Amino acid sequence: MTLLELKEDRPTPKAVYNWRVYACAVVASFASCMIGYDSAFIGTTLALPSFTKEFDFASYEPDDLALLQSNIVSVYQAGAFFGSLFAYATSHFLGRRKSLFIFAAVFLFGAGIMLAANSDRGIGPILAGRVLAGIGVGGASNMVPIYISELAPPAVRGRLVGIYELGWQIGGLVGFWINYGVNTTLEPTRSQWLIPFAVQLIPGGLLFLGLFWIKESPRWLFSKGRRDEAMKILCWIRNLEPIDQYIIEEVRLIDRDLERYEREVGRGFWRPFLALKKPKVQWRFVLGSLLFLFQNGSGINAINYYSPTVFRSLGITGTNTGFLTTGLFGIVKTVLTFVWLLWLVDHVGRRRMLFVGAAGGSLCMWFIGSYIKIADPASKTDARMDSAGIAAVFFFYLWTAFYTPSWNGTPWVVNSEMFDQNTRSLGQASAAANNWFWNFIISRFTPQMFLKMKYGVYFFASLMILSIVFVFFLVPETKSVPLEAMDRLFEIRPVRKANKIVMEELQAQNAAATRVSPEDASSSTDEKERRSHQEEVAESVRAMSR
Incomplete structure (x- = not known):
């Protein structure tokens, strides 16, 4: 870099x-x-x-x-x-x-x-x-x-x-x-x-x-359960289609974060x-x-x-x-x-x-x-x-x-x-x-x-x-560091190394996801979650079109 x-x-x-x-x-x-x-x-x-x-x-x-x-x-x-x-x-x-x-x-x-x-x-x-x-x-x-x-x-x-x-x-x-x-x-x-x-x-x-x-913050709308409105605004801000992989991944990260804090x-x-x-x-x-x-x-x-x-x-x-x-x-x-x-x-x-x-x-x-x-x-x-x-x-x-x-x-x-x-x-x-x-x-x-x-x-x-x-x-x-990864960032000691460690972990996760074969991916939990999100996105698209 x-x-x-x-x-x-x-x-x-x-x-x-x-x-x-x-x-x-x-x-x-x-x-x-x-x-x-x-x-x-x-x-x-x-x-x-x-x-x-x-x-x-x-x-x-x-x-x-x-x-x-x-x-x-x-x-x-x-x-x-x-x-x-x-x-x-x-x-x-x-x-x-x-x-x-x-x-x-x-x-x-x-x-x-x-x-x-x-x-x-x-x-x-x-x-x-x-x-x-x-x-x-x-x-x-x-x-x-x-x-x-x-x-x-x-x-x-x-x-x-x-x-x-x-x-x-x-x-x-x-x-x-x-x-x-x-x-x-x-x-x-x-x-x-x-x-x-x-x-x-x-x-x-x-x-x-x-x-x-x-527009309203999409993350706030997601947190209030207003998913269709949140998806529409998120796609508008990102200038991407709802089925774009970047949108799917971002929504998945937001949902994981919300689910975790709903639980905790x-x-x-x-x-x-x-x-x-x-x-x-x-x-x-x-x-x-x-x-x-x-x-x-x-x-x-x-x-x-x-x-x-x-x-x-x-x-x-x-x-x-x-x-x-x-x-x-x-x-x-x-x-x-x-x-x-x-x-x-x-x-x-x-x-x-x-x-x-x-x-x-x-x-x-x-x-x-x-x-x-x-x-x-x-x-x-x-x-x-x-x-x-x-x-x-x-x-x-x-x-x-x-x-x-x-x-x-x-x-x-x-x-x-x-x-x-x-x-x-x-x-x-x-x-x-x-x-x-x-x-x-x-x-x-x-x-x-x-x-x-x-x-x-x-x-x-x-x-x-x-x-x-x-x-x-x-x-x-x-x-x-993504907002959804801040908890991990603040867990690492010493703090002077935290950013480097988190970024390396994120890049390793992304590299691992791209290396997964279609056969393996079809049975993986992450892939099932991704497909579930794709289905939700498709439903959101249909709702927006209505």
């Missing part, structure tokens, strides 16, 4: 890698555009002169202002925490697609409420609207990775789930730059700060409209909770939680939500200068997300990227923290930066280059892959809730940290070093 060659678990027709599966992933990822935009625009909006004047920020004491700003930002994460949990219930009863309809509508309602805020009504509508918008994005952050992973062929699953992360970065890029634009082109009136709030409606509206076109766990809303008694299930929930602890422990959301504050700590002064530096940060993240999405995640793999990102990012953070400790640039009155300050800014962008193609999106990819069908919704709900919980902690206390601790906030560097140890010993490589 070459570095850029896709690694398939079995021979896959080219038709499987068609435009439909990519289009469904793109439409669903409008949800991440609204998440990324909301995460990025609020920090610079709070620094707009028109916004600070509208709500009289000058009248607050520093501690009180830091508390108000953190509340404006963090109520969104609090809403997202509960939204990600609500999504488990809606997903179980209504499916992935209808759940996204609900959360897109909640987000749009919340974004609309924010537009009612002004100096007379106070900041209350913004706080209430951000809670509702948070519920919407929290639910969407649960649903979209699951939905995409269940549609995706294994060889490009990381790439397709990565589109979700790309949408996040594109939304963030717009969010970082929009306030630079309104601050340089518009007078500091209410309209200046209202425009960034109104733009939230665009990605939310595109998601809501796009949901009328995309059972179906029902509460059954996955009962499955948490099993250590192997508990362990994957713990891994998902820790992945997002270390992701947020990198410091990314301190930068996303309070970028002007972060750059001010490096000695960058002036509203437009801070906005410009923040905008460049957004460009670097977006460009590198493209690189990660198109080449790295499905070729280099998850583990290797997490190693490189954590090691390089930690070194950069140590340099930045040392500079702030020694030079104390925030206390200087001279607006010009010395060579050490310029180096600190360079290392900040270098940190972004290490972080973005590693810890930015990879935890979402791994969490979307590693749970079985019966615990996937609950597992993703747990992972998303943990993401928003740690997100909330960071956003709630970052202003106070910068106000009181200064350089001490770069304890993030230590957490990035710890994440290397965590990944090396505990997180297996999930690249190219």
Whole structure:
């Protein structure tokens, strides 16, 4: 294999890698555009002169202002925490697609409420609207990775789930730059700060409209016994006929997985909770939680939500200068997300990227923290930066280059892959809730940290070093492994060899199946199962034709 060659678990027709599966992933990822935009625009909006004047920020004491700003930002994460949990219930009863309809509508309602805020009504509508918008994005952050992973062929699953992360970065890029634009082109009136709030409606509206076109997850339909509908959608997404061998094998794998969990766990809303008694299930929930602890422990959301504050700590002064530096940060993240999405995640793999990102990012953070400790640039009155300050800014962008193609999106990819069908919704709900919980902690206390601790906030560097140890010993490589083989992957020790062993087993099974003679095959259990599935497929075809 070459570095850029896709690694398939079995021979896959080219038709499987068609435009439909990519289009469904793109439409669903409008949800991440609204998440990324909301995460990025609020920090610079709070620094707009028109916004600070509208709500009289000058009248607050520093501690009180830091508390108000953190509340404006963090109520969104609090809403997202509960939204990600609500999504488990809606997903179980209504499916992935209808759940996204609900959360897109909640987000749009919340974004609309924010537009009612002004100096007379106070900041209350913004706080209430951000809670509702948070519920919407929290639910969407649960649903979209699951939905995409269940549609995706294994060889490009990381790439397709990565589109979700790309949408996040594109939304963030717009969010970082929009306030630079309104601050340089518009007078500091209410309209200046209202425009960034109104733009939230665009990605939310595109998601809501796009949901009328995309299909429900076939795996969810199979789990609910809606086989004819599931077969029709699966064939549409794969661009294959129902009697194609690839379809027959995929349905057989799905059925085997469902039968096994019917036997071991059972179906029902509460059954996955009962499955948490099993250590192997508990362990994957713990891994998902820790992945997002270390992701947020990198410091990314301190930068996303309070970028002007972060750059001010490096000695960058002036509203437009801070906005410009923040905008460049957004460009670097977006460009590198493209690189990660198109080449790295499905070729280099998850583990290797997490190693490189954590090691390089930690070194950069140590340099930045040392500079702030020694030079104390925030206390200087001279607006010009010395060579050490310029180096600190360079290392900040270098940190972004290490972080973005590693810890930015990879935890979402791994969490979307590693749970079985019966615990996937609950597992993703747990992972998303943990993401928003740690997100909330960071956003709630970052202003106070910068106000009181200064350089001490770069304890993030230590957490990035710890994440290397965590990944090396505990997180297996999930690249190219079918969803139905994840249980086997997580059974193998040491974890660094698990992916290689599972892929060799799958390839050996496929080779053995192709070597079986017709006489032997006719009496084999697998062949009988295959013929049974062919009969079911034929019945599904007849049902669809009716």
